[in-house]
Amino acid sequence: MALKEPDILLLCSFEKNVTPKEFVRVSSEENQETFSCELKGRISSRKQICIYTDKSWSKKHELIEIYVIKGKSNKQKLCTLTAENSCFQWSKSKSSREQLKLLCSEKVALEAVVVCAAMDKNTDCNESFELSKMTEVTGSPNMRTINENTPFAESHPNITPKAPKVSMKRPRDVDVTPNPKARRQRVAMRALALKNLTPPSKLMGRDSLTSSPGHRFDVEDPLVQLFDQTNGKPTRCVDLSSRVPKPSSRWGHTMTHVSSELAVLIGGQGDKSLSKDSIWFLHPEMRTWKCPEVAVEGIKPEYRIGHTATYDPTMRCIYVYGGSKNAKWFHDVHMFDLDERKWTLVKAEGKAPTRAYHSSTLHRHELWIFGGVFPCPDPQPDGCDNEIHIFCPVEQSWYKPIVMGEKPRPRSGHSATLINDILVVFGGWDFPYCYNDLFLLDLTTVEWSEPKVLGKPPKPRSWHASVALANNRVFIHGGYDGDNPLHDAHIFDYYNKTWQELVVENAPSPRAGHSCLRLDSDYENTEEDEVIVFGGGDNDGQYFSDMLSFYVPHEPKIVEITE
Structure with a gap:
């Protein structure tokens, strides 16, 4: 100008x-x-x-x-x-x-x-x-006759500056023992996580797992048509499995993105046994694996599945929390030092919840834990949770925040993706429901909200993979729909609050319990995001060790809405 x-x-x-x-x-x-x-x-x-x-x-x-x-x-x-x-x-x-x-x-x-x-x-x-x-x-x-004012507002009052927004700080509450008000599951989740790890879809019929009631979307809405576009570029999938060495086949593991040169794979289960090669290093840029030698200090974490592994860039470490092994459930926190390559058990104060298949998100140097499954005494089935628990590494303590808004239903196997200060929670499972609803948690005010979402949402699912893309979008891939594994891919546009199903070329085998990460912007081109996916399992006892690369365009080709 x-x-x-x-x-x-x-x-x-x-x-x-x-x-x-x-x-x-x-x-x-x-x-x-x-x-x-x-x-x-x-x-x-x-x-x-x-x-x-x-x-x-x-x-x-x-x-x-x-x-x-x-x-x-x-x-x-x-x-x-x-x-x-x-x-x-x-x-x-x-x-x-x-x-x-x-x-x-x-x-x-x-x-x-x-x-x-x-x-x-x-x-x-x-x-x-x-x-x-x-x-x-x-x-x-x-x-040429319009020089001084708007065509439909010939005069307007003085424009006053907007008032500054009042910041609401997150209050802390005293440590409280979790109140298990979660809906009980009819089938024991232990069978999924421990013995033969049969997913819930094997334990019940497809008709018993339906989408959550009250989900709001309208395919007749004009804005749904807005994203029903077919002139974009299709999402490409490239198989990188031929590169060796590589980790053994597994699902229920974690893959934590540290930098453009390092991602860490931890835990998982394959072939009805927990993975013994429990930790691997991935060089995302080179797409190569390495099994490191890790020193032992204190108590080395036991092999497990359904845990979370969260990277703290300030401390240069990964916090591993929760999960399960055989008949044992965990509530411990282990710290993996990336510089010294060794494990340390963190002795934290406060009530640490026992959880598996939960989500963990780092925000302002604290770990925010949501949902997950917890054990109950026999013969009661295990239950799911919808509470927020926070672990503070600096003070090495657990506490529960004061939460506002209507909370999501209890669930496990969901995804929680951070967009700025907003946690996008999607899907999950708790008998008899498999969910495809979406909730937002403002981490600055600790307030839940369920937005009205446009476009056709993905099928109800759990144990899917998700990651944040450029332009405040969330990538969702695979999962279980209650009967079969899935291989479809979707985008949730946070700003437009809209779902899009991607057209994928060379789509991989259906899977769930896999992991994914997005490459750093230094290694992506200006027209698409690259997402690396590893592992997972199907519904017939087969586990994968393949590494896939999804190239998701910024203007992707979208599956046409036919409903």
Whole structure:
């Protein structure tokens, strides 16, 4: 933006009778100034966006360039505002396949390709425009009379700055013994984790496992059609299994991403016995495995399945918590020092819950534990949990936070993926339900919410793999649907709250209990994410040791919705 004097206003209006938003100067150089505008709410629900100039346009003002930024690096010019053409409008059509959002950044950033359309004071605000291309306003004869105000808001009150948001700090509560209000399972989860590790789908019929009641989605919603696109690039799957040496076949293990040069695989079970080669190092960039020599200090963790392994970059260590082995359940915490390559048992204060098939997330140097299965005295079946427990490595103590909002139902085998400060929890199992619902946990306020999600959700499943991708998306692959293993792949767009099923070329064998990680941005191209998947098992006693690489485009080809 080449504005030499600040006497011209750049405004954005998105609804009738609503005060326009003023662009704020975020940077200034000798011959260039940069402005940004932040709009709250769901931009996708608005029918139009109009950016325009107010007050007089001096000859000293050369031009104002508006840009579109797709993803983080793909910058395209949207339009140019001049004295003759000082306004542009975006209007959503019913067949639109993209959404518009203004972000506060160094540039005016839009997360979709939008249309600049000529409009004047007599323009119908409900007029639809094609969204398949990008056009510029310059040269439009209808725009030459619009220099000072918006076409549908000729005057507006003074714009007042928004009040600062009050931060809510997470309160701590005293250590409390977990109150097992979880729904009891009719079949013993021990059979899954201990003896022959038969998944729940073998223990009950498919009809007894249904999606959670109350799930909300509407395939008839216009915004569902928005993501029903088939013109993107398909997701590719490449088999890297020929590379040796490699770990033995297994499922129920963990693969913790440390850096572009290191990921650590721990535990698991294969061929009805726990994996003896319990720890392996993966070089993600080179896609090569190495079995390290690990020193023993204190108590080395026993072989286990259904545990979690969480990396702490501050301490340069991995915390292994929970899991099960034969008739034994764990609530211990072991620390694996990555520099010294040795194990240490952490003696923590407070009530440590006994859990397996739970989730663990590092946030602000603490481990947040959610859900999982816990043992109960015979003849009672084991139960599932929906509580939050926090382990603080600095103080080496356990405690329970005060939680707000309606909690998800008790579950195990779910996924919990961190997007900024929001934990995205999906799926899981607790008899008689296999879930495909989605909940969000704000870790700054410790408040649960169940958003209204658009698009067709994945089938109900548990023991699937998940990882965060670029542009605040969550990748979901595989799992058990209650009867058979799955091989489908899905994307959850956090900002748009929308599900997409990916078209996958060379899809691998159906599996569950596998692990995945996303390569660091230094080793991904500008058009796709690379996700590495290892191991897993099917429903017939077969376990895998293959390593797969999924290339997920930023604009993927989506399975067409037929319902």
